Amino acid sequence: MRAPxxxxxxxVTEVVIDDLAAKIGIDPLELRLKNLPPExxxxxxxxxxxxxAEKFGWSKRHADGDPRSGPLKRGMxxxxxxxxxxxxGTKTHVEILSDGSVTVRTGTQxxxxxxxxxxxxxxxxxxxxxxxxxxxxxGDSNFPxxxxxxxxxxxxxxxxxxxxxxxxxxxxxxxxxAPSLGAAADQLVARDGRITVKTDASKRLAWKEACKxxxxxxxxxxxxxxxxxxxxxxxxxxxxEVEVDVETGIARVTRMLCVQDAGLIVDxxxxxxxxxxxxxxxxxxxxxxxxxxxxxxxxxxxxxxEWYLVAGHSDIPQIDIVLVDQPERGVxxxxxxxxxxxxxxxxxxxxxxxxxxxxHLPVTPESVLAAIAGKTGGTQ
Amino acid sequence: VKPFAxxxxxxxxxxxxxxxxxxxxxxxxxxxxxxxxxxHILEPQQLVNVKTxxxxxxxxxxxxxxIGSAVRLTDLASHEGVKKAYPALANAADEVGTPQIRNVATxxxxxxxxxxCWYFRNEEFHCLKKGGRRCYSEDGENQFHAIFGxxxxxxxxxxxxxxxxxxxxxxxxxVGPKGAREVAAExxxxxxxxxxxxxxxxxxGELVTHVILPGTTNVRSANYEVRFKQSHDWPIAMASxxxxxxxxxxxxxxxxxxxxxxxxxxxxxxxxxxxxxxxxPEVALKAGEVAVASATPMSGNAYKIQVAKTAVKRAVxxxxxxxxx
Numbered sequence: 001m002r003a004p005x006x007x008x009x010x011x012v013t014e015v016v017i018d019d020l021a022a023k024i025g026i027d028p029l030e031l032r033l034k035n036l037p038p039e040x041x042x043x044x045x046x047x048x049x050x051x052x053a054e055k056f057g058w059s060k061r062h063a064d065g066d067p068r069s070g071p072l073k074r075g076m077x078x079x080x081x082x083x084x085x086x087x088x089g090t091k092t093h094v095e096i097l098s099d100g101s102v103t104v105r106t107g108t109q110x111x112x113x114x115x116x117x118x119x120x121x122x123x124x125x126x127x128x129x130x131x132x133x134x135x136x137x138x139g140d141s142n143f144p145x146x147x148x149x150x151x152x153x154x155x156x157x158x159x160x161x162x163x164x165x166x167x168x169x170x171x172x173x174x175x176x177x178a179p180s181l182g183a184a185a186d187q188l189v190a191r192d193g194r195i196t197v198k199t200d201a202s203k204r205l206a207w208k209e210a211c212k213x214x215x216x217x218x219x220x221x222x223x224x225x226x227x228x229x230x231x232x233x234x235x236x237x238x239x240x241e242v243e244v245d246v247e248t249g250i251a252r253v254t255r256m257l258c259v260q261d262a263g264l265i266v267d268x269x270x271x272x273x274x275x276x277x278x279x280x281x282x283x284x285x286x287x288x289x290x291x292x293x294x295x296x297x298x299x300x301x302x303x304x305x306e307w308y309l310v311a312g313h314s315d316i317p318q319i320d321i322v323l324v325d326q327p328e329r330g331v332x333x334x335x336x337x338x339x340x341x342x343x344x345x346x347x348x349x350x351x352x353x354x355x356x357x358x359x360h361l362p363v364t365p366e367s368v369l370a371a372i373a374g375k376t377g378g379t380q
Numbered sequence: 381v382k383p384f385a386x387x388x389x390x391x392x393x394x395x396x397x398x399x400x401x402x403x404x405x406x407x408x409x410x411x412x413x414x415x416x417x418x419x420h421i422l423e424p425q426q427l428v429n430v431k432t433x434x435x436x437x438x439x440x441x442x443x444x445x446x447i448g449s450a451v452r453l454t455d456l457a458s459h460e461g462v463k464k465a466y467p468a469l470a471n472a473a474d475e476v477g478t479p480q481i482r483n484v485a486t487x488x489x490x491x492x493x494x495x496x497c498w499y500f501r502n503e504e505f506h507c508l509k510k511g512g513r514r515c516y517s518e519d520g521e522n523q524f525h526a527i528f529g530x531x532x533x534x535x536x537x538x539x540x541x542x543x544x545x546x547x548x549x550x551x552x553x554x555v556g557p558k559g560a561r562e563v564a565a566e567x568x569x570x571x572x573x574x575x576x577x578x579x580x581x582x583x584x585g586e587l588v589t590h591v592i593l594p595g596t597t598n599v600r601s602a603n604y605e606v607r608f609k610q611s612h613d614w615p616i617a618m619a620s621x622x623x624x625x626x627x628x629x630x631x632x633x634x635x636x637x638x639x640x641x642x643x644x645x646x647x648x649x650x651x652x653x654x655x656x657x658x659x660x661p662e663v664a665l666k667a668g669e670v671a672v673a674s675a676t677p678m679s680g681n682a683y684k685i686q687v688a689k690t691a692v693k694r695a696v697x698x699x700x701x702x703x704x705x
Contacts, residue, residue, distance in 0.1 A: 071704075247690040287608070292521055294499075295521065314611045315611075369683050
């Protein structure tokens with residue numbers, strides 16, 4: 001499970017909030033809005049809940065217990081999340097050679113989240129080059145130190161370092177070629193594959209032409225992460241719609257909406273992908289994942305993918321993602337936040353569908369049928 | 381996995397000869413057998429490839445079909461003749477595992493696969509079925525175990541195809557050292573109270589070569605399966621029903637439930653509920669209720685009664701062409 005402890009903490013908090021709302025007869029969204037802490041850059045739940053409710057169609061939500069006849073009942077639920085993230089020391093080495101090639105090297109790794117892509121994007125933007133002009137070298141502990149990929153800290157640790165050191169490399173390059181452009185080094189900018197004099201756009205060199213002037217001695221820059229380009233603290237909310245078969249107890253997620261901030265969004269594509277992955281994992285946590293221990297021997301009886309279930313393609317619903325960009329805050333990690341509130345939102349939606357409270361994960365057919373039969377679900 | 385010999389049987393004769401060897405086992409798609417070997421549940425000395433045997437689906441003159449054991453589930457599920465004459469069977473085949481599994485798994489392998497009980501499949505538990513002294517599910521984790529016919533072992537029958545085959549009153553053709561014979565599906569599977577170490581009547585060295593299905597004139601049939609996940613999961617309960625109609629009245633009915641008993645389970649009292657009736661939601665519900673009336677749940681699987689009841693009800697409704705929701 002990603003975000004260890006947090007989906008669990010969110011579940012017990014957000015399910016109890018819905019229990020309370022049901023008990024006092026108030027819309028659970030309204031109860032949340034009335035009791036939110038003051039807004040802060042990393043506490044935007046009120047704004048996101050309103051935005052999400054509008055987009056998700058929360059006004060169509062019925063009171064607990066779908067009144068329609070037939071075995072298939074629909075319901076909606078929501079839950080909020082927060083996470084820390086934040087950056088820390090990452091060292092980077094950048095080389096610009098006379099053939100125009102750029103190598104960026106750091107000891108981080110890409111565990112499938114797109115770190116390699118982010119590094120290339122930040123370096124490319126800093127040097128005014130296309131992304132494929134950057135050679136990214138990572139995943140080797142002989143490279144300059146970077147931290148482990150955990151705690152949703154990678155993007156906020158790595159991208160500031162890349163930005164700073166690539167900037168240093170450009171400054172060094174500018175100092176070497178400024179005389180041939182008849183300008184001061186600090187008057188040069190890198191843009192659209194060219195180096196241009198800020199005050200006189202007619203004075204410019206194509207990137208490769210500029211680099212040729214380096215001759216045999218490349219530009220080399222080393223440096224590390226500094227505070228200022230990253231921050232910590234995210235907020236987000238999720239909405240779930242489910243369909244529950246009250247004759248079999250099978251619950252299916254039909255729709256999810258995620259409203260999520262993570263500071264400056266470096267790459268919307270990989271950021272959305274992180275939200276998708278977090279939600280899919282969260283659906284598994286809500287409906288399927290269950291480590292079953294034999295009560296007499298403590299031996300796990302389902303230590304395989306046959307009986308330890310995770311969501312497959314057909315279990316994954318439509319997922320809509322609204323990323324909230326906060327460029328003024330700098331880069332904040334996004335790996336774990338989107339998985340925190342999925343199970344809570346799904347469970348609240350199941351309770352709304354069947355009109356009985358569910359207080360256990362995963363939401364198995366057995367627990368749904370028990371909740372319907374007893375109208376309680378779990379401990380009263 | 382322990383080393384083993386491998387024999388490519390080119391025909392039934394070669395297969396029977398090779399299966400007579402010590403520790404020999406038939407290999408179809410390997411979806412069950414290789415997992416059993418990797419989990420150290422079985423350690424065959426010789427695998428006999430039988431995918432080379434009959435893999436055709438053929439209409440029998442005068443009615444009925446003959447399906448080779450080596451037919452892949454994908455081909456069974458997508459066969460137009462099967463879909464038309466035996467929709468419950470086509471559906472059950474289509475619901476198995478994933479496309480990748482169905483692309484290699486065979487009809488014979490599905491029928492003869494070993495139980496999925498997590499105690500049987502775990503080498504740490506020396507259970508009754510493996511020659512041990514007790515069934516660990518009895519006072520253990522039994523949420524997926526039998527609600528009918530259990531004891532002293534509480535497995536549920538794993539084959540999804542066996543359920544509709546029995547509903548259609550199908551037969552299996554079997555070859556072995558003593559020649560060929562046919563066994564009704566109804567008589568093929570055995571309860572643990574009769575035979576603890578195996579799940580069917582096959583003798584050592586015997587092999588299922590064909591499923592033989594009677595014609596389905598005036599038969600309306602359907603299959604309904606309930607799973608946690610939409611795909612790649614085992615059913616909690618399933619039901620196949622074949623109704624022989626006289627006009628819109630049920631003249632005779634065969635109802636079989638899967639994943640609820642150590643064998644495909646035929647609740648005959650529920651069949652009697654259907655006979656002489658026009659199918660309505662009330663009749664279907666009544667059949668479901670009667671089908672589970674004799675259930676004897678364990679400590680953790682009483683919920684399966686409700687699921688099985690629903691599977692029966694919906695299979696009956698689907699067979700009659702009525703919506704279940």
